[in-house]
Amino acid sequence: MKKILFVTSEVHPLIKTGGLADVSSSLPKALTALGQEVKLILPNYHGLKLGQIPNVIALFRIGRHTVQLLETMLPHSSVVVWLVDCPEFFNMAGNPYVDAAGNAHPNNAERFALFCRAAIEVAMNRVQLNWKADVVHCNDWQTGLVPALLSLEYQCPTTVFTIHNLAYQGLFTGLTAALLQLPGQLLSPDGLEFHGMISFIKGGIVYADKITTVSPTYAQDIQTPELGYGLEGLLIYRDEDLTGIINGVDGDWNTEEDPLIAQNYNSSSLNDKVINKTALQARLNLPIDEKVFVLGLISRLVEQKGIDMLLDCLPELLTLPLQIVILGAGDKEFERRLQQFAAAYPHKMTLIVGYDEALAHQIEAGADVFLMPSRFEPCGLNQMYSQRYGTLPIVRNTGGLADTVVDTLPETIANHTATGFIFNDAHAGTFLEAIKRATLLYSFPEVWRQLQVNAMSRDFSWQNSAAQYLELYESIE
Ligand code: ADP
Ligand code: GLC
Numbered sequence: 105m106k107k108i109l110f111v112t113s114e115v116h117p118l119i120k121t122g123g124l125a126d127v128s129s130s131l132p133k134a135l136t137a138l139g140q141e142v143k144l145i146l147p148n149y150h151g152l153k154l155g156q157i158p159n160v161i162a163l164f165r166i167g168r169h170t171v172q173l174l175e176t177m178l179p180h181s182s183v184v185v186w187l188v189d190c191p192e193f194f195n196m197a198g199n200p201y202v203d204a205a206g207n208a209h210p211n212n213a214e215r216f217a218l219f220c221r222a223a224i225e226v227a228m229n230r231v232q233l234n235w236k237a238d239v240v241h242c243n244d245w246q247t248g249l250v251p252a253l254l255s256l257e258y259q260c261p262t263t264v265f266t267i268h269n270l271a272y273q274g275l276f277t278g279l280t281a282a283l284l285q286l287p288g289q290l291l292s293p294d295g296l297e298f299h300g301m302i303s304f305i306k307g308g309i310v311y312a313d314k315i316t317t318v319s320p321t322y323a324q325d326i327q328t329p330e331l332g333y334g335l336e337g338l339l340i341y342r343d344e345d346l347t348g349i350i351n352g353v354d355g356d357w358n359t360e361e362d363p364l365i366a367q368n369y370n371s372s373s374l375n376d377k378v379i380n381k382t383a384l385q386a387r388l389n390l391p392i393d394e395k396v397f398v399l400g401l402i403s404r405l406v407e408q409k410g411i412d413m414l415l416d417c418l419p420e421l422l423t424l425p426l427q428i429v430i431l432g433a434g435d436k437e438f439e440r441r442l443q444q445f446a447a448a449y450p451h452k453m454t455l456i457v458g459y460d461e462a463l464a465h466q467i468e469a470g471a472d473v474f475l476m477p478s479r480f481e482p483c484g485l486n487q488m489y490s491q492r493y494g495t496l497p498i499v500r501n502t503g504g505l506a507d508t509v510v511d512t513l514p515e516t517i518a519n520h521t522a523t524g525f526i527f528n529d530a531h532a533g534t535f536l537e538a539i540k541r542a543t544l545l546y547s548f549p550e551v552w553r554q555l556q557v558n559a560m561s562r563d564f565s566w567q568n569s570a571a572q573y574l575e576l577y578e579s580i581e
Contacts, residue, residue, distance in 0.1 A: 109227045143226075190218055223240070350507055380469035390451065399427070471490075474498065484508070
């Protein structure tokens with residue numbers, strides 16, 4: 105049995121901005137089910153959704169800051185969560201990374217440096233908890249200083265760093281190094297320095313014993329200039345220690361038991377799925393029509409997700425007999441342009457700006473297809489949720505989308521492996537063509553039903569992926 109400290113900046117259902125929160129909840133649970141002892145550690149943000157008041161279990165200092173360690177449980181699990189409480193850094197409005205206006209918190213470098221240092225104190229058993237980690241598993245740039253600083257410790261635990269998204273690197277001016285009092289030996293170009301800046305993500309990529317990313321294809325993608333953001337050389341150098349392990353789907357996404365949808369169903373009762381379609385139409389004031397083709401999209405509205413391609417498609421798409429339901433928030437300009445279309449075509453398109461967990465489930469259950477035209481996608485979760493819900497994903501051929509969706513072609517229809525629609529080029533035209541391909545097949549109900557059954561029978565359970573992580577932990581000397 106390994107003692108694993110899982111270091112993350114968000115975890116569902118306590119706080120979530122994207123898929124990292126889902127993984128930070130599901131993977132520790134799945135590792136626990138494999139008999140491992142996992143402790144989750146994250147900052148005690150003021151917006152955390154905590155069921156009960158957590159207990160104070162330790163008190164220590166990081167530099168001139170006093171830190172309390174609080175303990176609670178991850179809801180519906182036996183996973184212990186440790187919260188790093190330091191109100192001057194984490195008791196602020198907005199989400200973990202940005203303020204209410206969408207601007208990065210100005211002291212993010214100090215905030216996450218303190219979080220990393222606190223995680224190290226805990227991992228090294230220096231806070232009187234009588235618990236020392238065997239493995240410290242870090243996630244994304246917010247935790248990147250952990251492997252870097254741990255590398256300077258005597259008898260340190262082994263480290264794994266998972267890249268969920270290389271586009272976010274935690275880059276700060278060179279002056280930050282002094283502000284954070286980072287040890288000089290970490291500051292060379294072989295260490296944290298990146299073109300005169302300090303890169304938190306390099307802390308993970310340079311110093312962790314093993315690096316993972318969230319799909320095999322993305323592990324390759326980031327070794328190219330197009331998606332490596334200047335780190336491709338380093339990633340190629342570390343290729344032997346870099347693996348892609350695909351994410352899984354949490355048990356909450358289960359059509360048979362989902363309490364958030366109008367009608368539960370499974371692959372043998374797919375006729376019932378339409379009740380979710382009409383419930384969704386009713387909720388969103390769209391014309392109620394069982395037959396109309398409904399396209400869903402749930403996403404952070406950012407460039408990564410190909411929202412510009414969708415916008416370019418909309419003028420033609422909205423001439424077709426279909427309905428489009430979009431739930432998301434992010435870039436204000438994307439929100440504004442999408443809203444213009446929704447206002448012009450109220451009987452065909454609805455945009456809900458915001459974050460709504462229940463509606464996300466209702467869209468997955470009620471739509472016929474799910475749009476995910478990402479420019480890049482490390483893994484992507486919604487294309488997997490969609491397949492589980494018999495809602496065929498239309499995705500671009502990149503990263504985890506390429507690894508989890510099987511395109512609908514004559515041979516994949518014949519051998520019952522087709523589960524969605526894939527297009528190659530990042531252009532509105534090719535995206536539109538894929539949507540039209542789906543529309544055409546939707547007019548053949550028997551073929552469509554078989555595609556849904558194929559999709560719903562895919563195994564996206566966390567068990568397999570957690571077993572791969574465990575094997576990786578055990579492979580480190
Ligand atoms: P990313 O982490 O890049 O945002 P993923 O596909 O890995 O993309 O995960 C996104 C997660 O966030 C999914 O669970 C998705 O359902 C959820 N999500 C994104 N936007 C919203 C929203 N506006 N309301 C509810 N859930 C959302
Ligand atoms: C990131 C990626 C997404 C991935 C998620 C969880 O936010 O953008 O593709 O699914 O992390 O690993």
